[in-house]
Amino acid sequence: MGSRHVYVLSFLLTLLGAGLFIYKIVALGFPIVPGEKSDLWDVEVRISFVARGGPVKVSMFIPRTSSRLAVVDENFISRGFGLTTTLVNGNRQAAWAIRKASGAQALYYRSSVQALEPAEEETVAKRPESQPLPSLEGPYLAAAETLLKSAREQSADLDTMVAQLIKHLWEPHNDSNAALLTGPRPDRDRVAEAALQLLALAQVPARLLQGVRLTLPSGEAPMLSWLQVYSEGRWSAFDLGTGEAGLPGDYLIFSIGPEPLFKVKGGNKVHYTIAVRRTEAGGLEAAALRGRIVNPQLLEFSLLSLPMQTQSVYRVLLAVPVGAFLLVIMRNIVGIKTFGTFMPVLIGLAFRETQLLWGLVLFCAVVTLGLSVRFYFERLKLLLVPRLAAVLIVVVLLMAALSIVSHHLGLDRALSVALFPMVIMTMTIERMSIVWEERGPAEAIQQGLGSLVVAALAYLAMAAAYTEHLMFVFPELLLVLLAGSLLLGKYTGYRLVELRRFKALASPRP
Amino acid sequence: MIFGTVRRLREAGVLGLNERNNRYTLAYNPRYLYPLVDDKLRTKQLALKAGLSVPELYGVIEIEHQIKGIHEVLEGHREFVIKPAQGSGGDGVLVVAGRAKHMYRLVSGVIMGRSQLAHYASNILSGLFSLGGHPDRALIEYRVQFDPLFGAISFQGVPDIRIVVFQGFPVMAMVRLPTRLSDGKANLHQGAIGAGVDIATGRTLTAVWRNEVVTEHPDTGNPVTGLQIPHWDRLLGIAAQAYDLTGMGYVGVDIVLDRDKGPLLLELNARPGLNIQIANRAGLLPRLQLIERIAARPNTVEERVAFAKDHLAAP
């Protein structure tokens, strides 16, 4: 079929792709730039301790999805520990266990949390079973009763009473009764404990929430407890610091109840940190939520409806065509020679994990070493397929050795050499050695460098946050790339390198 | 700078790789015909059927098992060539020029043991040199003895004559002279010299060696321009006939001149290289377009050759 056909097809594809692209930006408000208006967070809890040498058990409450924040993805990193997650009294709990451990240990919990549009209606909560009366005696009981009384007098309803109580508890210097319950220097925990006792005395069901706030400016998010009080089928929350009513939208609940966030059995020097980071992906989800309202059908069939894990795969996959397109340009317009058609793209993909510089270093190391082994094999006169298998084995061995050596040198980046596609490496080494023998080292090195340059460029193109975002949010751009590739398939202009090759023909005849 | 060069190359009618692929090989060479030219054995059979001379085939090794018997096949032949049936660009062509005891001596003087030769054949079978790495066959054939004319201007190998044939018309030709670098092979990127040949007269024009214009053979120092290639009309005839043989619209025909047997068809190329333009210091495009414009297309080989000689003479 003629060129006309290709031009028309490319035009239609471009029209469709670009049209959808513009529609999504203008009408649906999809963000063109990554990281706009993010409402997705990464939460990481790290528990470190020194194991005593015997069995170790660690349990920790882990966040739950609430009506405002959804835990969309989570994972646990715990070398050697067995892991179970269970529901304990309505709380989610992770339990790590190991038969024997000694020395410093670190356990990680990571999750992605996404803000939801707040739901209108909350379900009616059942009245909890009545709590036992607090074990307050003598002066403590008297102080508590006085406090309760004055709070009641200064308030109109339960909500204001609770707020009053908390306020009083923070002012031990003004109120000797409060001083008796919280001590001279109250802190959040002491206030929480006192408030629970007071409310129990007043026969008001109350409980504590443990959680973190996601939007505090610092990287570390302290554990903050919140007070919840039951009345008329509803749990309402109070800030234990100020007495203010209501739960902030960014409060991520880890557990309900007085129990501590985690317990470690069989270890000491326990230390924990909670880190919260806003991820850049967010603008997209925000737009998706908005889009869902404008035109739900459109998004049902978009990548955004896929599970998180699959989405992250597609983030990478959709960038590959960009690399391939770049390869087409490098080969058919510039005229760079590479080993294998798509090898540079695959190597570029592997660079994502190693980062560019390390990737180049590791690639060169593996290929150079592999090549020398391959030259040795050449002398052994092996059949082709067994020889390829042998080179493959050597490549894997080299990668393992490189990882071990670099790990001992403290270069953890180099561990990711394992992500290099080994079959591709093997074929590269094989082809390079043949070119080396048949056409000489100059040609082999030239083609090797060509491949490497294209791989690096493909990496830069594919790994750019911008590319990834654009292709993922606007997969219709693939149609534009498709159109571009079709057009390049009909390209008849000179390759840049041909300008040099045919130099003699460009100069006028002598 | 770039645009200036592009413009001047356009004016000279230089054919680039993209354009060759798009306008000529993709358009004029149907995919199903490729096996005819990509497999040298089939080309040979076709040529023989059409009455063209080819280097005599001594044997074919198709499976690993036959390699054991390779030395028996070679028994009666001091000189021979082993090459992959589906190779290209001179890769994998082994030219054996004699024996040293029971070992084999290559044109370059390198000695190859019996097991080395067997290993070489096995490499061919496993597809080391074939286009897509497919399993291949090894051909063993007569080693062409070069015409004394070329003795002074080729180093240890047989020069071959490459003629680009478009729709049955020979459009451009060059003679490729092996050098020390090319190891007895006449492929340009292996380091052979290419000298343009005037289609009308069969005289050599300027020559290129590794993309540089040269006038003398780098190994022998003899001039390479102005030589008359013998049997020129027959060579053009063979080339033109190659089109009827396969139906490929755009091919490069490789012919060798044997001292005793005259012109022998060596192989056909469905993707002939573009350096022939440098050797001729002329672009292919004007000639190809001229052929494309012919209204009443002559049918016989003789007519096509005559047309080419009339219209495509070197300026």
Ligand SMILES: Nc1ncnc2c1ncn2[C@@H]1O[C@H](COP(=O)(O)OP(=O)(O)O)[C@@H](O)[C@H]1O
């Ligand atoms: N039978 C032969 N006798 C002598 N030289 C040969 C013979 N066959 C091939 N050669 C040399 O090897 C070169 C490449 O061989 P050819 O058959 O054209 O394969 P390719 O497809 O790899 O170009 C030829 O140009 C010629 O110089």
Ligand SMILES: [Mg+2]
């Ligand atoms: Mg050839």
